Amino acid sequence: MNDTTEIHARPKIVGARIKRTEDPRLLTGLGSFTDDRQVPRVLHVAFRRSDQPHARIRAGDCAAARAAPGVVAVFTATDLEGLVKPLVAASRMKNYRATPFLPLARGKVRYVGEPVVGVVAGSRYQAEDALELLTIDYEPLPLVIDPEAAVRPGAPLLYEEAGTNVLVAREFKRGDPDGAFAAAPVRVQGRFRMHRKTPVAIEPRACLAEYDAGRDALTLHSATQVPGIVADAVAAALDLPGSHVRVIAPDVGGGFGGKGSLYPEEIFVCAAARQLGRAVKWTSDRMEDLIANSQGFDEIVDAELALDADGHVTALRADVIGDVGSGSIYPWTAALEPVQVVSFLPGPYRIANYHGRVRGVATSKAPLGPYRGVGRPISTFVMERLIDMAAVKLGLDAKAIRLKNLVAASELPYKVASGIVWDQSGFHECLHAACGAIGYDALRARQQAARAAGRWVGIGVACYAELTGIGSRISVAPGMPINTGTETAIVRIDATGAVTAAFGIASHGQGLETTLAQVVAEHLGVRVEDVSVVQGDSALIAGSTGTYASRSMVLAGARRRWPRRRCAKRFSTPRRICLKRLPPISSPKPAPSRLPAPTVRSASVRSPAPSIRKWAGCRRTRAMSLPPPGPTIRCLAPRRRPRISPRSRSIRRPTKSASRISPSPRIAASWSIR
Amino acid sequence: MSKTRDITVTVNGTVHEAAVEPRLLLADFLRHTLGLTGTHVGCEHGVCGACTILLDGDSARSCLMFAVQADGRRIETVESLGRIGKLNALQEAFHEHHALQCGFCTPGMLMTATDLPKKYPLASDDDIRKGLSGNLCRCTGYQHIVKAIRAVVGKAKDASGDTS
Numbered sequence: 001m002n003d004t005t006e007i008h009a010r011p012k013i014v015g016a017r018i019k020r021t022e023d024p025r026l027l028t029g030l031g032s033f034t035d036d037r038q039v040p041r042v043l044h045v046a047f048r049r050s051d052q053p054h055a056r057i058r059a060g061d062c063a064a065a066r067a068a069p070g071v072v073a074v075f076t077a078t079d080l081e082g083l084v085k086p087l088v089a090a091s092r093m094k095n096y097r098a099t100p101f102l103p104l105a106r107g108k109v110r111y112v113g114e115p116v117v118g119v120v121a122g123s124r125y126q127a128e129d130a131l132e133l134l135t136i137d138y139e140p141l142p143l144v145i146d147p148e149a150a151v152r153p154g155a156p157l158l159y160e161e162a163g164t165n166v167l168v169a170r171e172f173k174r175g176d177p178d179g180a181f182a183a184a185p186v187r188v189q190g191r192f193r194m195h196r197k198t199p200v201a202i203e204p205r206a207c208l209a210e211y212d213a214g215r216d217a218l219t220l221h222s223a224t225q226v227p228g229i230v231a232d233a234v235a236a237a238l239d240l241p242g243s244h245v246r247v248i249a250p251d252v253g254g255g256f257g258g259k260g261s262l263y264p265e266e267i268f269v270c271a272a273a274r275q276l277g278r279a280v281k282w283t284s285d286r287m288e289d290l291i292a293n294s295q296g297f298d299e300i301v302d303a304e305l306a307l308d309a310d311g312h313v314t315a316l317r318a319d320v321i322g323d324v325g326s327g328s329i330y331p332w333t334a335a336l337e338p339v340q341v342v343s344f345l346p347g348p349y350r351i352a353n354y355h356g357r358v359r360g361v362a363t364s365k366a367p368l369g370p371y372r373g374v375g376r377p378i379s380t381f382v383m384e385r386l387i388d389m390a391a392v393k394l395g396l397d398a399k400a401i402r403l404k405n406l407v408a409a410s411e412l413p414y415k416v417a418s419g420i421v422w423d424q425s426g427f428h429e430c431l432h433a434a435c436g437a438i439g440y441d442a443l444r445a446r447q448q449a450a451r452a453a454g455r456w457v458g459i460g461v462a463c464y465a466e467l468t469g470i471g472s473r474i475s476v477a478p479g480m481p482i483n484t485g486t487e488t489a490i491v492r493i494d495a496t497g498a499v500t501a502a503f504g505i506a507s508h509g510q511g512l513e514t515t516l517a518q519v520v521a522e523h524l525g526v527r528v529e530d531v532s533v534v535q536g537d538s539a540l541i542a543g544s545t546g547t548y549a550s551r552s553m554v555l556a557g558a559r560r561r562w563p564r565r566r567c568a569k570r571f572s573t574p575r576r577i578c579l580k581r582l583p584p585i586s587s588p589k590p591a592p593s594r595l596p597a598p599t600v601r602s603a604s605v606r607s608p609a610p611s612i613r614k615w616a617g618c619r620r621t622r623a624m625s626l627p628p629p630g631p632t633i634r635c636l637a638p639r640r641r642p643r644i645s646p647r648s649r650s651i652r653r654p655t656k657s658a659s660r661i662s663p664s665p666r667i668a669a670s671w672s673i674r
Numbered sequence: 675m676s677k678t679r680d681i682t683v684t685v686n687g688t689v690h691e692a693a694v695e696p697r698l699l700l701a702d703f704l705r706h707t708l709g710l711t712g713t714h715v716g717c718e719h720g721v722c723g724a725c726t727i728l729l730d731g732d733s734a735r736s737c738l739m740f741a742v743q744a745d746g747r748r749i750e751t752v753e754s755l756g757r758i759g760k761l762n763a764l765q766e767a768f769h770e771h772h773a774l775q776c777g778f779c780t781p782g783m784l785m786t787a788t789d790l791p792k793k794y795p796l797a798s799d800d801d802i803r804k805g806l807s808g809n810l811c812r813c814t815g816y817q818h819i820v821k822a823i824r825a826v827v828g829k830a831k832d833a834s835g836d837t838s
Contacts, residue, residue, distance in 0.1 A: 019769050026777030027765040029712015029752035033778065036711035125697065202716045202724060202812040203778040253714070253778030254812050286717040509776030509813050 013522040020514040021528070022251075022507075031251040034206040034223045035283045042208070043072055045269060045282040046127035048117040048134050049292065050109035053145070053364035054158065055138035057107060057116065064133035065119055070126030073276055074134075075118045075268070077106035083271045084237050087262070089328040092479035093335060095169040097162045099327035099362070103237075103268040109138070110158050110326035111364050113291030118268050120280060147323040147361040148300065158326065158362040167324060167334040168360040172342055174417035175353030177306075180315035184306030188389040194378040196298040196323070199371050201508075203253020204284035205293065207266045209273035217244040218270050224249045225260040226546030227506050229331055229482055231538035233262045234270050245270075249536035249546070252508035257370035258293045259508065260548045262330040296371020298323040299341055299378050305386040306353075311394045311401045315353035318345055318382070322358060325365040331482050334360040337368050340375025343418040347383045348427045348465045349405045354417035370548060376464065384462040397444075398461040399435055403428060406463065422465070431463060469554025487555035488541050491520060499524060499531045504544020505552040506536035512552050519557050681745040685710065686754040694741045701725045703741035704751060712752040712781050716810070723809030726782035727751050733789035752781035755788070764788060764826050773822035775813035782809050787823050796827045 025031050062074045086100040105116045117134055121127035142156035149155055150165040158165055181187065207222040218240070224230050224247070231247035234240070252259065265282050273280040284292075303318040322338025329336060342356035360368075391401040406427040407414045413423040435441075443459055450457040472485030490502045501520045505512060517531040524531075534540055678693040685708060692707060699718075704710045704727070713736055716722035720738040727736045728750040756762035761769060764787055774780045783806070790796060790805040802820050811819065 020772070022777070023769045023774060024758040024761065026774055026780055027752075027761060027768055027784070028756065028758055029710070029781050030758065031712075031777050033711075033714070035715070036705070038706075038709055038711075124702075125695070200812060201776075201778075202722060202810060203714070203776070204716065251777065253716075254776045256812075286719065286721075511775065 013518045013528060016518065018514065018518065018528060020511045021517055021533075022511065022513045026251070033203055033251045033253060034208055034221045035281075037208055037221055037250070039208065039210060039279040039281070042279040042281050043120045043122065043272075043276065044124040044127050045265075045272065045280060046119050046121070046124060046131050047115040047265070047268075047282070047288070048119070048131045048136070049288070050105060050112055050114040050116050050138075052109050052138045052140060053112050054141045054143055054156070055109050056141060057105065057109065058137040058139050060117065060137065061135045062117065065117075065130040068121075068126065068130035068133055070122040071119060071130045072122065072278075073120045073272065074130070075104065075120070075272060076116070077102060077104040080104060080268075080271055083275055084267060085239060087233055087237055087267075087330055089330045089333040090479055090481055091333045091335065093168060093170065093333075095166075096333065096335065096478075097159070097164070097167050099159060099162075099167065099334075101262070101264070101328070101330045103264040103271065108141075110362075111366050113288070113366055114326065115264050115268070115292070118272065120272055120276065124283070144362065144364050147298075147321050147363055150361050150363055151321065151359060158364065165362045166359045167328060167362050168339065168358075170335070170339050170342065170358050172354065172356040172418045174355075175315070177315045177317050177353040177355040180353040181304070181306045181317070184314055185309045186307040186311075186390060186393055187304060188307075188386055188393060189302070189304035190382075190385060190389065192299075192301040192303065192378065192382045192385065194297045194299050194301075194381070196365070196368075197296040197371055198290055198293060199256040199258025199296060200289065201254035201256055201258055204286060204289045205259060205263065205265070206281070206283040207263075207269050208279065208281040209269040210279045211273040211277060213277050215244065216240070216274075217246070218274060219246045219248065220266065220270055221248050221250055222266055223252050223259055223508075224266070224546070225252070225255040225257075225506055225508055225548050226262075227536055227538045228504055228541075228544040228546050230262055230266055232481070233330060234267060237267050238270055238274060246537070246539040248538070249506040249508070252506065252536070255508045255547075256372050257296060257374070257548065258289075260370045260546070261294050261332060261367075263293075292366055294329055294369025294371075295325065295366050296369065296374075297337065297378060298325075298365075298368060299338060301341065301378060301382050303345070303382050303386060305390055307390050307394070309394075311390065311396045311404050313349060313351050313387075313390075313405050315355075316346060316351050316383075316386075317355040318342060318357070320356070320358040322360045323363050323365065323368065324360040325363060325367040327362060327367055329367045329369040331480055332370060333478075333480070334362070334368070335478070336370060337375055341379045343416075343420065344375050344379040345383055346416045346418070347380065348407055348422070348425065348463055349383070349387075350407050350411065350414070351405075351417065356418065374549070376466075380462065380464040384464075388461075398459070399431065399440060402431060402461060402463055406431065420467075425465065427463065427465070431461075435461075466550075468550035470549045470551060482545055483543065484545060484549070484551070485555070487544060487551075487558075489556065490541065491524070497530065499526055501531055501533050502537075502540040503533065503535040503556045504538075504541035504546070505556045506546040507552070508547065510547065510552065512547070512556070515553060516556060679742050679745075681742055683741070683744045683746075684748045686750055692741075696740060696742050698741045699737055700727075700739040700741045700744050700749075701736040703744075704736060704749070707741075710751050710753050714778050714781055716778065716782075721810070722779070722782070723786065724779050724782040726785040726809065728754075728785055728789060731789075731792075733786050750785070750788075752784055755784060764822070767822040767825045768819070771818045771822040771825060773815060773818040775811075775815050779809060779811045779813075783811065783819055787819075787826075790823070791827050796823070799824060802827070 088098045119127045119130045210219045227247040227249040235242045235245040269280045300321045306315040324334040328334040338360045342358040447457045475484045492500045513533040516533045520531045521528045714724040716724035720735045725736040
């Protein structure tokens with residue numbers, strides 16, 4: 001057996017079917033969810049939440065609650081003055097009105113479930129007892145429930161200082177939609193309503209703040225998807241340097257977007273722990289989760305499609321009203337969901353003339369936040385429904401009308417009116433393949449036969465492009481204080497030869513500890529069991545955010561394109577290697593200028609590397625600084641070079657299959673929103 | 675608030691004596707008094723099944739019981755099953771068939787699935803689904819959970835008498 005054969009026989013790790021490394025602890029009851037953490041002398045919080053949708057807080061009496069058994073402190077918004085600074089989900093978008101983010105309602109309540117008073121006691125039972133002793137005097141205000149009514153002149157206002165309930169308004173226009181509609185022989189239109197959803201993860205939200213008075217430092221364990229974002233927010237709200245705040249998302253029991261934003265309770269427990277000098281915990285119950293977690297979707301879409309007599313779409317227009325609830329979700333803003341509806345509405349279709357208009361309207365409901373698909377479910381539903389309505393009107397087949405209108409490979413890159421650029425896609429190929437897989441033509445024949453026999457059989461066709469791993473432009477362009485498009489990893493090899501790989505993402509059920517261990521193991525040429533993946537801890541990695549928007553394997557996993565040669569060189573001196581983030585777009589090999597957003601592709605590049613043991617027995621540790629955050633990840637061409645196996649010392653010849661792996665099989669296109 | 679009551683409960687083979695408030699939930703007793711945090715609380719009203727334990731051998735919701743009601747009784751929690759490195763057949767099947775994602779519902783699933791085959795033949799997968807109808811998995815991994823239980827039930831049948 002020659003070397004090459006031996007190397008080819010070595011199984012690939014990425015893509016291999018392996019058992020998850022996180023399973024054993026979760027199967028034996030040894031997982032560490034936030035509420036599992038046992039801390040001596042921990043105090044428990046219960047919140048008195050608003051039972052009013054919209055009311056002024058006239059007065060309150062907390063004296064009886066303060067005197068209740070076991071109660072250590074009772075906080076109202078007034079008590080938090082000076083302890084907590086209001087936060088604002090910032091954005092430079094035109095026609096955006098920011099709303100303050102506070103841990104407790106101040107002056108006014110704006111939805112049922114909004115925290116008004118926090119009671120801190122020796123046990124959850126005692127804290128809940130004391131809630132019943134609180135009296136809050138509300139002056140009910142006119143209801144702001146229906147978003148369509150809320151935009152009318154004279155409607156009662158949730159934020160009087162804003163002068164309107166419209167927290168964000170945007171418009172996308174391309175071509176001459178009015179002219180195209182006037183000339184169109186075929187028009188279809190409809191009103192579409194997507195109702196509110198609650199994400200409902202099985203683990204209720206929970207947060208536990210521990211305060212180190214000696215260092216004036218906080219450690220917050222939280223059932224969150226975004227420990228990096230929460231850490232920055234806590235630091236800002238409590239006026240602490242970021243180095244004094246550590247946020248850990250331990251095992252997290254699902255999120256679905258509902259744990260993807262900052263919450264008032266997270267700020268509250270931190271402020272209370274710092275004030276009281278003791279650990280403070282809050283664990284949500286199911287009712288609190290249902291009424292006070294961020295909710296999803298909730299739009300009314302009036303949309304109309306214009307087509308020529310052959311079934312080619314000539315124009316699309318849409319007016320979207322998004323019910324964003326009581327204010328901007330932090331840090332994503334009220335624009336998050338509704339603006340993406342109009343951005344994604346044209347979908348994978350060639351539409352020369354487009355007019356999309358959207359208003360995000362405040363109402364007395366829990367804040368609208370990220371939820372599975374953000375914007376895509378309703379935009380896809382609306383567009384596909386319009387296409388089907390047009391097909392019926394024109395007597396066209398559902399597949400045929402789509403093939404007429406899907407952007408073709410020859411038209412790439414294709415820029416959608418809202419700024420999304422399809423630079424690579426397989427829209428036609430995908431539809432052909434899907435129809436081939438189900439035997440579309442035969443199925444239609446069977447459908448006809450069934451109908452002739454008096455049975456109704458339906459066949460549905462729908463197209464949409466999934467976007468994963470959003471880039472930085474979507475957050476940086478409107479001036480949001482977070483960077484969504486970068487991820488950093490730190491890989492360390494210790495004296496025992498074990499590899500510790502730290503990532504800024506925060507798995508909450510995706511199995512990222514396993515998949516990232518596969519990536520690292522394959523890249524370094526070690527076994528999966530040699531790699532410990534640590535994640536979900538803001539102290540591990542600077543400048544990271546968390547896990548959301550299908551980004552984790554695209555961005556963190558794309559660390560595969562690590563600068564191997566530099567690593568290998570450094571392995572011979574320091575033990576700790578900081579793997580730098582991918583070079584910014586302005587580096588000597590820029591991505592094409594038409595692709596300002598991250599195009600994430602990865603290439604496996606292997607270079608000669610000594611054995612792990614040799615690395616481990618290396619000389620002094622030398623800390624290396626991380627480079628400043630780069631705004632984008634650029635696309636890198638695969639390179640192939642011979643490499644030496646750490647174990648066999650044999651020269652590995654590059655193979656086609658080993659040279660390039662798409663970080664996400666779902667990536668169909670890179671994109672940006674300008 | 676309140677007076678405490680002395681209780682004696684056998685949990686995973688260990689006898690525990692404790693003075694508890696009559697209103698203390700059994701789930702909270704297990705998690706926070708005994709520190710057995712493998713039993714999870716997802717809804718506190720008997721809907722999600724994450725807190726399922728075995729009470730005198732029968733699956734039961736620990737969030738719908740007070741600790742005092744467990745006085746003199748025998749409880750098994752997820753911690754009574756196999757250990758890391760020595761998973762029992764059911765845990766091994768969950769591991770093999772990817773029957774968990776976030777893992778929060780898993781302890782309840784395992785305890786229900788421990789009880790089910792003792793009482794029902796589970797001849798069809800529908801029977802398994804009916805048996806699991808009181809346990810929610812919000813990651814929606816039911817298919818794999820059913821597969822894992824099927825694998826164990828199948829094995830148990832093949833090796834009849836080998837398992838109790």
